[in-house]
Amino acid sequence: xxxxxxxxxxxxxxxxxxxxxxxxxxxxxxxxxxxxxxxxxxxxxxxxxxxxxxxxxxxxxxxxxxxxxxxxxxxxxxxxxxxxxxxxxxxxxxxxxxxxxxxxxxxxxxxxxxxxxxxxxxxxxxxxxxxxxxxxxxxxxxxxxxxxxxxxxxxxxxxxxxxxxxxxxxxxxxxxxxxxxxxxxxxxxxxxxxxxxxxxxxxxxxxxxxxxxxxxxxxxxxxxxxxxxxxxxxxxxxxxxxxxxxxxxxxxxxxxxxxxxxxxxxxxxxxxxxxxxxxxxxxxxxxxxxxxxxxxxxxxxxxxxxxxxxxxxxxxxxxxxxxxxxxxxxxxxxxxxxxxxxxxxxxxxxxxxxxxxxxxxxxxxxxxxxxxxxxxxxxxxxxxxxxxxxxxxxxxxxxxxxxxxxxxxxxxxxxxxxxxxxxxxxxxxxxxxxx
Amino acid sequence: xxxxxxxxxxxxxxxxxxxxxxxxxxxxxxxxxxxxxxxxxxxxxxxxxxxxxxxxxxxxxxxxxxxxxxxxxxxxxxxxxxxxxxxxxxxxxxxxxxxxxxxxxxxxxxxxxxxxxxxxxxxxxxxxxxxxxxxxxxxxxxxxxxxxxxxxxxxxxxxxxxxxxxxxxxxxxxxxxxxxxxxxxxxxxxxxxxxxxxxxxxxxxxxxxxxxxxxxxxxxxxxxxxxxxxxxxxxxxxxxxxxxxxxxxxxxxxxxxxxxxxx
Ligand code: SF4
Ligand code: SF4
Numbered sequence: 001x002x003x004x005x006x007x008x009x010x011x012x013x014x015x016x017x018x019x020x021x022x023x024x025x026x027x028x029x030x031x032x033x034x035x036x037x038x039x040x041x042x043x044x045x046x047x048x049x050x051x052x053x054x055x056x057x058x059x060x061x062x063x064x065x066x067x068x069x070x071x072x073x074x075x076x077x078x079x080x081x082x083x084x085x086x087x088x089x090x091x092x093x094x095x096x097x098x099x100x101x102x103x104x105x106x107x108x109x110x111x112x113x114x115x116x117x118x119x120x121x122x123x124x125x126x127x128x129x130x131x132x133x134x135x136x137x138x139x140x141x142x143x144x145x146x147x148x149x150x151x152x153x154x155x156x157x158x159x160x161x162x163x164x165x166x167x168x169x170x171x172x173x174x175x176x177x178x179x180x181x182x183x184x185x186x187x188x189x190x191x192x193x194x195x196x197x198x199x200x201x202x203x204x205x206x207x208x209x210x211x212x213x214x215x216x217x218x219x220x221x222x223x224x225x226x227x228x229x230x231x232x233x234x235x236x237x238x239x240x241x242x243x244x245x246x247x248x249x250x251x252x253x254x255x256x257x258x259x260x261x262x263x264x265x266x267x268x269x270x271x272x273x274x275x276x277x278x279x280x281x282x283x284x285x286x287x288x289x290x291x292x293x294x295x296x297x298x299x300x301x302x303x304x305x306x307x308x309x310x311x312x313x314x315x316x317x318x319x320x321x322x323x324x325x326x327x328x329x330x331x332x333x334x335x336x337x338x339x340x341x342x343x344x345x346x347x348x349x350x351x352x353x354x355x356x357x358x359x360x361x362x363x364x365x366x367x368x369x370x371x372x373x374x375x376x377x378x379x380x381x382x383x384x385x386x387x388x389x390x391x392x393x394x395x396x397x398x399x400x401x402x403x404x405x406x407x408x409x410x411x412x413x414x415x416x417x418x419x420x421x422x423x424x425x426x427x428x429x430x431x432x433x434x435x
Numbered sequence: 436x437x438x439x440x441x442x443x444x445x446x447x448x449x450x451x452x453x454x455x456x457x458x459x460x461x462x463x464x465x466x467x468x469x470x471x472x473x474x475x476x477x478x479x480x481x482x483x484x485x486x487x488x489x490x491x492x493x494x495x496x497x498x499x500x501x502x503x504x505x506x507x508x509x510x511x512x513x514x515x516x517x518x519x520x521x522x523x524x525x526x527x528x529x530x531x532x533x534x535x536x537x538x539x540x541x542x543x544x545x546x547x548x549x550x551x552x553x554x555x556x557x558x559x560x561x562x563x564x565x566x567x568x569x570x571x572x573x574x575x576x577x578x579x580x581x582x583x584x585x586x587x588x589x590x591x592x593x594x595x596x597x598x599x600x601x602x603x604x605x606x607x608x609x610x611x612x613x614x615x616x617x618x619x620x621x622x623x624x625x626x627x628x629x630x631x632x633x634x635x636x637x638x639x640x641x642x643x644x645x646x647x648x649x650x651x652x653x654x655x656x657x658x659x660x661x662x663x664x665x666x667x668x669x670x671x672x673x674x675x676x677x678x679x680x681x682x683x684x685x686x687x688x689x690x691x692x693x694x695x696x697x698x
Contacts, residue, residue, distance in 0.1 A: 247594025372629030394507030
């Protein structure tokens, strides 16, 4: 009979972690739907970027207020979770505060957690005010209606509840209060409960303990459905972030091959294709759906925190155009989720659903509004590259569909015919010298 | 008006069996656009003055392919790139300077993967080197104490992290360099990049160049300095749209330096 709580605890733990693992597997499968690209270079620089940008939050503080608040919540979140380790060991062994034998170190740790819990509470309230009362512009765009808006708030409520549970748990724990070490904050909460009988206090303490750990397990499983995946994915994402100069766009290899063939006078265009080449599927240029993007693009989409820093720096968006780099990322994730569900429903095979990223999610108008200025890439605190997706979709529009705006087609015809985007003769290129 | 500019071509160097110290990549805007041609000539005057042995490709130069690539036409880009690289490699070019950040970015970053490896400099970097080496001197002259704000071209700044060379040159003029509230890595685009220069903008409530010009006007400048022929056009149009062309000039850094020298 006395083992019942431990058994229940083990079941909750296994269920929570099990469901989480299942979703992580799905996440990895979905990301792998993207095309492979080689990002195995420069590992030392990549580790450095990850530790600076994800762990050190170096890009967050570019906007000091949000940046510092975010660091408080982030540190609070990470450090307070050390406590979860104790809860898990206690839960499985039936012990109570197993680490308390550490004495003063324990007091120091719990004291730190309590202070952080209060700081997190205050910060979360400020965050809530920024989203709901001050109404910062970047949280109000059209792509932030509905679920993305609720998602942003739900996580804040989660934090409030978890922090309150943690503090109440400590305040109603008579043994812990009796130790009088580490109860920096909870000693002031304890008197609120002081006229309750000991058995009631114990009940409250047990209830908050259970709700706290169950809440954490629910939180863990909420991540997959939320922009809060970034607390995990920011790490791989900053690791795999772009290392070359921002202005450098990769050269499509498939095109290079064809161009070489066209330019090489020694290759007979009518010769039989080399062994094995004839049944190769002709390469599709650019991207019209998530499977055409690289897996790093897809990892980017899952990592996006929907903070809107990119969109608020975007010249097109600032001047009222439809383009929003944040929406590009959110659309990519939504479509990827849709494709993932399709695969789940069809025994692991994707069945054509008559939809794609281009057109059904992202319109041509958005794509053509981009100036390729890289402001979004610069602004992103977790090294996401929305511009790369935009460019791949433009490639599809131009090379597969010849769907560029007329003026751009004229410009390209000029380049093709006279080596300049305007209709001037290449032979006149040096005329300026004598004008 | 015909002035004496010394602009040798690579072909001429070749017939003399000589190699210039640097190739000046003029670019399409610099070759054909009336406003940009003035920048080209100002830069050439500085090169002449500093006795730099440079050459241009002249009629052998062709578009780098940047606007095609940014439009999504990778084929056309690579055709242009491969053609240009063939010419550059045949002349055994090692060092290239250009006054266009788009050419600069493309040749520096995207040509190496297609077989074109050169040391590529933006003209502001090149001019700074000339000054540092004492080959060119500059005195404040007519720009002394003038309020000048610098608009960062996206393809020079964010794209390639070159922020200081143009600013150092402005400081050399004894001018008062005033920064816009979004500058350097947070500089707002002029609206021309990504081939926008060649098309009408999408529907919105303002043109990007007007927005950027307003930011520049907030600094109460006498001169808006640019380092890109396309930014120059966009900002000039912006200043016109704000009806300030009578008291504010948009000038390239090369023009500032050349004018300070009375060239
Ligand atoms: S690169 Fe394109 S999407 Fe990104 S900020 Fe610039 S215009 Fe906006
Ligand atoms: S792409 Fe980056 S900057 Fe933009 S919303 Fe997502 S996380 Fe924020």
